[in-house]
Amino acid sequence: MEMEKKMKLLFLLALLCHGFSITDGGRVVGLGTFNVMNFGARGNGVTDDSQAFLAAWKAACASTGAVNLVIPSGTYFLNPIKFRGPCKNVQSLTVQMKGTLKASTDLKQYKTSGVWVEFGWVDGLTLTGGGTFNGQGEVTWPLNTCPKQKNCKIPPTSLMFVNTNNTIVNGIKSVNSKFFHIGVLGCQNFQGSGIKITAPAESPNTDGIHLERNSGVNISNSEIATGDDCVSVGQGNSYITLNGIKCGPGHGISVGSLGKYKDEKDVQGLIVQDCTLTETDNGIRIKTWANSPTNSICANMTFENIVMNNVANPIIIDQSYCPYASCQSSASSKVKISDIHFKNITGTSKTPVAVTLRCSKGIPCERVSLDDVDLNFTGENSTFATCLNVKAEYTGTQNPPPCQ
Structure with missing residues (x-):
């Protein structure tokens, strides 16, 4: 309970620092840029910055109009984290990511989720800035038995987009995922470009981009070097380029x-x-x-x-x-x-x-x-x-x- 009160206070103070006001109904009013450092992120690669990131996301999602969430240069250690909407009054939400996100290597942290970083149920999301998702998979690859055994525990995907509409991903990097680098699941109108994905050839199940149950996906001008499929087009996809x-x-x-x-659903319309x-x-x-x-x-x-x-x-x-x-x-x-x-x-x-x-x-x-x-x-x-x-x-x- 004390932690919950602390997070609420941190959230309100950050809003006031950005010049936002709060109505009697509790709704945040205004436009703005939300920097994770103003919500308590340390960016030293050691301190767990997960709660600071969630607080920044919550503030951005509660805002109105065109909103920017800024992740400056630095290295941010994160446990599994979910950035979820809907953000009802936000017209567009841009995540300007310049820093490196570093994943926990403790597989116990992923027991309730097969994903490290998830964006879900958001309309008009843009992820850009040249930042890097470092899955630190090299520590856990020797534990992955899935290439040889049917009944195995699947490691977490680094970056997942779930049920998003009108999403743009540009100029981001993913290195050494534990399992898939990027998953796109149940999305409509997803545009990815300038993506760079890297893992050794011998890394198991490190698909670059996996698509499933989407419509209207375009991935262009990207470089993928990894240990499994560069792009895998799974079931239920249509109109993929x-x-x-x-x-x-x-x-x-x-x-x-x-x-x-x-x-399984049909797969039709691939170029x-x-x-x-x-x-x-x-x-x-x-x-x-x-x-x-x-x-x-x-x-x-x-x-x-x-x-x-x-x-x-x-x-x-x-x-x-x-x-x-x-x-x-x-x-x-x-x-x-x-x-x-x-x-x-x-x-x-x-x-x-x-x-x-x-x-x-x-x-x-x-x-x-x-x-x-x-x-x-x-x-x-x-x-x-x-x-x-x-x-x-x-x-x-x-x-x-x-x-x-």
Whole structure:
């Protein structure tokens, strides 16, 4: 109770310092800039600044009009923290982040949440400023058993956006996440650009950006070097554009994995264009589980103007996906793949199988096309393609030659 009173007093004093007034109903009136340092943040990288950040967010969210939340240069140690709305009278809320946020390495702190920093239920949010989210994952990666075991405890995602509308993320960095770097879940109209993500190639499950159940997402002009998918497009997404992504190291740009859980939603309307992949374990990939519990659709996707630099499996559809050491299911995938187009895919493959189209026996792929594909093996022999349960259409240059 004493801590609650202290936080309320700190909140009110900070408002008065900014020239705000409070009505009889308790509503904060005015516009303003809210600096976390004025709410008690220390920025020394050691002191827990979580409560100061929450107090600053609460004040900003309770304000009106166009609001700025400022995180100056410095290093701020944070335990799991949730910045949630709705901010009813705020027209736009800009988080100007110049400092570095440093995550707790104590996994007990994340027992009630699989996320380190969350923004949720906010309209008109902008996150910018060039700051860094440091997940300190290198301390916890050896404890992650998920790449090998089905029943594992999933480490926390560094930065999550949940049910936000009209969000802009520009010029931020994420390093060494414990699990996914950035998750976007249930959002509408999400624009990300100039994002830089970094983790070692051997770091487990450190997907750069994971998308799920969103509509209207555009990620552009960003650099992602990590230990798993640079971008993973999960179930329930529609109208997604990935443009100007530099990926590598990592596992490539992936749709999926799909079909693992019951009642997954369809994925439709994806454009991946003008991207470069370097030294990745896969290139552009669609992956679905063989033993899908329910039917779903994966359709209307175009991969265009993609450069591969010494990439394993540059083009791959895999409907028998299983990352575990042993998978014994003989069932066919129930994910229907159709209207998939690969256009102007060029560069080099570090494996001779440059194109793999391995579709479901129960529901074969339909309307898969390859137009101007030119992929050369970095070894001595030529590249070749392998196909299963699909009759692809081919136009223009085809290297490797089409499946017979």
